[in-house]
Amino acid sequence: MKARMNRRIFLKDTAIGGAGLVILGSSQSVRTYGANEKLNVALVGVAGRGDWFVGAIPNIGENVVAMCDVNEYKASRAFASMPKAKKYNDFRKMLDEMDKEIDAVTVAVPDNTHAVISATAMKMGKGVLCEKPLTHELFEARRLRELADKHKVATQMGNQGTASGAFREAVEIIQAGGIGEVKEVHVWNTGGGAGERPIPTDEHPIPEYLHWDLWLGPAKYRPYNSRWIEWHSWRDFATGNLGNWASHTMNVVFKGLRIDTLWPDKASGGEEASKGLITLEAEVSGYHKATFPKTEIIRYDVPARGSMPPVQINWYNGGGRAPGPRGKIEEMMGRQLDWGDAGEKKWADHAGCLLIGSKGMLHSTGHNASYSLLPKERFEGFAKPEPTLPRSRGHEREWADACKGGPAAMSNFNYADPLAEFVLLGNVATQVEGKIEFDPVKMKVVNNDKADGALWREYREGWSL
Numbered sequence: 496m497k498a499r500m501n502r503r504i505f506l507k508d509t510a511i512g513g514a515g516l517v518i519l520g521s522s523q524s525v526r527t528y529g530a531n532e533k534l535n536v537a538l539v540g541v542a543g544r545g546d547w548f549v550g551a552i553p554n555i556g557e558n559v560v561a562m563c564d565v566n567e568y569k570a571s572r573a574f575a576s577m578p579k580a581k582k583y584n585d586f587r588k589m590l591d592e593m594d595k596e597i598d599a600v601t602v603a604v605p606d607n608t609h610a611v612i613s614a615t616a617m618k619m620g621k622g623v624l625c626e627k628p629l630t631h632e633l634f635e636a637r638r639l640r641e642l643a644d645k646h647k648v649a650t651q652m653g654n655q656g657t658a659s660g661a662f663r664e665a666v667e668i669i670q671a672g673g674i675g676e677v678k679e680v681h682v683w684n685t686g687g688g689a690g691e692r693p694i695p696t697d698e699h700p701i702p703e704y705l706h707w708d709l710w711l712g713p714a715k716y717r718p719y720n721s722r723w724i725e726w727h728s729w730r731d732f733a734t735g736n737l738g739n740w741a742s743h744t745m746n747v748v749f750k751g752l753r754i755d756t757l758w759p760d761k762a763s764g765g766e767e768a769s770k771g772l773i774t775l776e777a778e779v780s781g782y783h784k785a786t787f788p789k790t791e792i793i794r795y796d797v798p799a800r801g802s803m804p805p806v807q808i809n810w811y812n813g814g815g816r817a818p819g820p821r822g823k824i825e826e827m828m829g830r831q832l833d834w835g836d837a838g839e840k841k842w843a844d845h846a847g848c849l850l851i852g853s854k855g856m857l858h859s860t861g862h863n864a865s866y867s868l869l870p871k872e873r874f875e876g877f878a879k880p881e882p883t884l885p886r887s888r889g890h891e892r893e894w895a896d897a898c899k900g901g902p903a904a905m906s907n908f909n910y911a912d913p914l915a916e917f918v919l920l921g922n923v924a925t926q927v928e929g930k931i932e933f934d935p936v937k938m939k940v941v942n943n944d945k946a947d948g949a950l951w952r953e954y955r956e957g958w959s960l
Contacts, residue, residue, distance in 0.1 A: 542569035545603035608712035610635035628738030649897035652911035669751030674852030687814030688787025713958035771798030
C-alpha cells in the first residue's frame with residue numbers, strides 16, 4: 496500500500512479488519528480514518544448561531560479548513576480567529592474548489608437556505624450537521640432525508656438537547672410506561688410572532704459587506720431593504736417559534752411517544768399504506784401571509800402508534816405571555832410557571848412541555864435538557880428503567896464519530912425529517928381556517944388544497960435541490 500492513504504477511499508461490499516480502520520457496515524461510500532486522524536470540516540455560517548461551531552468543532556478535536564458567510568461584517572471576528580481556514584462567501588464555490596479537502600459541513604444560516612446547502616454537500620459525499628429547524632419547508636425536509644439515505648452520509652440536526660442524558664432518560668421512562676398511557680400533552684413558548692407588519696417596498700443601498708443575492712438563496716428575489724435582515728419575522732426566511740423552539744421542546748414528546756413511526760420506514764423505499772392521519776387546527780391572533788401571528792394555539796391530534804393510544808398535543812405560543820390554560824398547567828404541576836412574573840422572575844419556564852399520563856406526569860424544559868416526574872411524592876423511590884438508548888459524548892462529537900464510520904447520530908436526518916415535518920405543519924395550520932388532515936406517508940394534506948400547496952414552495956431560477 497502507499498505510505499499515505501488517499502483521504503477518500505470508496506468501499507463497497509467490503510469488510511476490512513485492522514488497526515485504525517472503522518467501517519460503516521451499510522455504507523456504500525465512506526472514508527476510512529486512522530486512529531488519530533481528524534475530520535476536515537467546513538463551516539457555512541459563522542456569525543450568530545454559527546459562532547457556536549467556530550468553537551465547538553475545534554473543541555471536539557476536528558479541523559476547520561474552510562469558513563463561509565454571506566455577511567462579511569458579521570463574520571469578520573470568526574474569520575480573523577482562524578487565519579489558516581480558507582474564506583468564502585458562496586458555499587457552492589467553496590465546495591467546488593475544496594471538494595477533496597472537505598469531509599463534512601456544518602450549516603448555521605437563516606432557515607431559508609438550510610436545505611440547498613445541506614443537499615449540495617450531501618450529494619458531494621459530505622457529512623452534514625444542519626442547525627434546527629432542519630428546513631424551511633416540509634418537502635425540503637423529506638428531500639434531505641432521501642439524499643442522506645441515497646448518499647450514505649452521516650447527518651445530524653442541531654437540536655442539542657437530544658444529546659443530554661436527561662433527554663434520553665425521559666424518553667426511556669415514557670416508552671417504558673413510567674407515567675402510564677399518555678393522551679394529553681401541553682407544549683408552550685412565550686415568544687410569539689411579529690404580528691402584522693407592512694411588507695418592505697423601499698429599496699435601500701446594499702451594504703458592501705453583504706452578498707444579497709446569496710443571502711436570499713432560493714427565495715423570490717426582491718430589492719434589498721434592511722428590514723428583511725430581521726429575518727426571524729418573515730415567513731419567506733424563517734419558521735417562527737415552531738421551527739426555532741418546538742424543534743427542541745417537542746423533541747422528547749415526539750420521540751418518547753414514537754410519533755416518528757407514523758412516517759415511512761425508509762424515505763426512498765417503495766409505496767407504503769397510510770399509518771394514520773395527523774389532524775391539526777389552529778387558533779391565531781390573525782392570519783398574516785408575510786409574518787407569524789403574535790399568538791397561536793395549535794392542537795395536533797395524533798393517531799395510535801402500536802400499543803400507544805391516540806394523543807392530543809397542544810402548542811401554545813404568544814408574545815410575552817403564552818396563550819392557553821396557564822392556570823390549568825400550573826395546577827397540575829403544583830407550582831407557578833416563571834414567565835417573568837413568578838418564582839425567580841427569570842423566565843426559567845419561558846418554554847417547556849408537560850406530558851399527562853395515567854400514572855403521573857413528566858415535565859421537561861425548553862431544550863429537553865432536564866426533566867421532572869410529577870407529582871413528586873408519587874415518584875419518591877422511582878426506579879428508572881434499564882437504559883435502551885446509547886449515551887452521548889456530545890451532540891457534535893456524536894456526529895463527528897458517525898462521519899468516521901460510527902453509529903448514526905440520534906438526530907440524524909432519518910429522524911430529524913419527521914420531527915421537522917411535524918413542527919412545520921403547525922405553520923401550515925396557521926395559514927388556513929379549519930382542520931387540516933396530513934398523511935405522513937404520502938406527505939400530503941388530504942382535505943385542503945391550499946394547505947397542501949403550503950408544503951412546497953417554488954425556487955427561483957438558479958436554485959434547486
